[in-house]
Amino acid sequence: MAGIRRALKWSGGLLLCLILGAALAVFALFRTFYPTPPKADYPPASDVATRQRQDLDYFRHYLELNRSYTPQARAQAEALREEDLAKAGSFSPAAFDLAVARMVALSDNGHSRIHPGGQSRRHARLPCRFYRFADGYYVLRARPACAELLGAKLTRLDGRPIDDVAQRMYEYFGGPRNHYDQFAVPFFLESPPLLNAAGLAESPERLTLRATLRDGSEREWTIAADPPDADAPRAYSDSYLSPQRLESEPADWTALLPADAALPLFLRDYATPFQSGPLADPAVYYAQLRSNDDEPGHPIGEFLARVEREILAGRPRVIVLDLRFDQGGNFTKTASFMKRLPTLSDSIERVYVLTGAWTFSAGNVSLALLKEHGAGKVRVFGEPVGDRVRIWAEGGTLELPNSKVAIGYATGLHDYAKSCFGESGCFWIMWLYPTHVESFDPDVRVDYTFDDYVRLRDPVMEAVLADARKRD
Numbered sequence: 511m512a513g514i515r516r517a518l519k520w521s522g523g524l525l526l527c528l529i530l531g532a533a534l535a536v537f538a539l540f541r542t543f544y545p546t547p548p549k550a551d552y553p554p555a556s557d558v559a560t561r562q563r564q565d566l567d568y569f570r571h572y573l574e575l576n577r578s579y580t581p582q583a584r585a586q587a588e589a590l591r592e593e594d595l596a597k598a599g600s601f602s603p604a605a606f607d608l609a610v611a612r613m614v615a616l617s618d619n620g621h622s623r624i625h626p627g628g629q630s631r632r633h634a635r636l637p638c639r640f641y642r643f644a645d646g647y648y649v650l651r652a653r654p655a656c657a658e659l660l661g662a663k664l665t666r667l668d669g670r671p672i673d674d675v676a677q678r679m680y681e682y683f684g685g686p687r688n689h690y691d692q693f694a695v696p697f698f699l700e701s702p703p704l705l706n707a708a709g710l711a712e713s714p715e716r717l718t719l720r721a722t723l724r725d726g727s728e729r730e731w732t733i734a735a736d737p738p739d740a741d742a743p744r745a746y747s748d749s750y751l752s753p754q755r756l757e758s759e760p761a762d763w764t765a766l767l768p769a770d771a772a773l774p775l776f777l778r779d780y781a782t783p784f785q786s787g788p789l790a791d792p793a794v795y796y797a798q799l800r801s802n803d804d805e806p807g808h809p810i811g812e813f814l815a816r817v818e819r820e821i822l823a824g825r826p827r828v829i830v831l832d833l834r835f836d837q838g839g840n841f842t843k844t845a846s847f848m849k850r851l852p853t854l855s856d857s858i859e860r861v862y863v864l865t866g867a868w869t870f871s872a873g874n875v876s877l878a879l880l881k882e883h884g885a886g887k888v889r890v891f892g893e894p895v896g897d898r899v900r901i902w903a904e905g906g907t908l909e910l911p912n913s914k915v916a917i918g919y920a921t922g923l924h925d926y927a928k929s930c931f932g933e934s935g936c937f938w939i940m941w942l943y944p945t946h947v948e949s950f951d952p953d954v955r956v957d958y959t960f961d962d963y964v965r966l967r968d969p970v971m972e973a974v975l976a977d978a979r980k981r982d
Contacts (some may be wrong), residue, residue, distance in 0.1 A: 559599025
């Protein structure tokens with residue numbers, strides 16, 4: 511009995527040590543890669559100059575938290591901060607936003623950025639919404655003041671070519687250029703105050719847009735901006751592709767496509783983050799992820815478990831995994847699934863992964879793991895993803911106390927081409943998921959144009975199915 515008691519005592523002590531060790535490891539992980547910004551402890555400010563000085567003083571913590579700066583870029587950002595402190599009080603709200611954005615953009619990292627959605631709600635905004643297709647920027651949603659432009663292609667803004675405006679505003683965002691074009695430029699083009707502060711628009715209250723209508727004619731419209739709206743829908747421009755009404759969207763907004771349009775599969779039921787099932791050909795199984803995390807009412811673990819069951823039961827020869835609108839989340843919730851997918855059933859001959867500029871963050875971890883463990887079965891179709899093979903991610907958000915500018919900072923190094931083990935900032939969890947991916951470029955590039963959209967086509971899926979038939 512004494513021996514049993516000693517064994518139980520020893521095993522209990524060992525278990526306690528393991529639990530304490532795991533708890534300490536989790537604590538260290540969160541302290542290292544998810545630090546909380548310090549409290550902004552400033553007295554109430556009654557004038558603009560003091561409020562801006564306080565925000566710029568607090569911004570120094572961002573320079574400490576955001577590890578994606580090179581030493582040279584951090585020094586340049588600090589020099590700009592000192593210059594801006596001397597000019598505090600002279601910035602309009604929009605100009606102050608851009609002053610901060612320019613310092614952030616010097617890190618040139620997709621996860622280190624001012625959150626453009628919040629920025630758009632702080633400033634006046636046009637009563638139309640834009641989306642970037644492979645052939646340019648088009649109006650997909652409008653209020654009555656902008657309704658004539660529905661379906662029009664933007665060519666000039668206050669006399670400047672749209673591409674020139676996008677290039678100039680890149681100074682205030684940084685990161686991969688194609689992700690910026692898709693993710694951030696529509697917000698800039700819709701904001702007279704920000705464009706005016708950047709010296710690209712004549713007025714902070716209106717813009718003159720030159721556009722090509724669907725009949726080929728060109729016209730100009732001068733459109734007044736709506737006032738700032740803190741309650742505007744929390745939506746990025748990918749949501750405009752669906753004619754479904756957005757959550758909290760006022761009734762006077764009109765979408766280009768009718769609500770009952772026969773949308774291609776990848777645009778259907780856009781409010782649902784995950785969808786899957788066999789196509790008309792039961793040998794082809796389709797799954798779409800717009801996130802790598804639980805979404806309200808949609809636990810991702812349950813979705814992935816169902817996908818596995820359906821693949822094992824149906825034994826498809828071809829898997830199509832659609833990551834074109836996967837903007838990330840928690841990659842650890844999908845990593846094991848991605849590693850297993852290519853060999854989940856011995857029936858699987860090919861796995862097609864669909865990508866685009868919205869494929870970002872954890873969406874790219876999924877792609878890296880599929881390529882790493884795909885046993886030569888994985889082919890990538892579509893447009894290039896929105897991030898690089900070596901990035902900084904993790905981190906959190908810092909909010910300036912007075913302007914409420916919210917800025918993402920990155921703390922963990924990810925390298926999908928080789929292990930970053932031994933490098934400062936290497937994200938520990940990536941040691942569990944090593945990959946050796948030289949490029950995220952698609953094997954077959956297929957662009958998505960405005961004509962594809964209005965004709966309700968999915969050229970990427972068409973190319974995939976044609977390739978699958980050719981290989982039968």
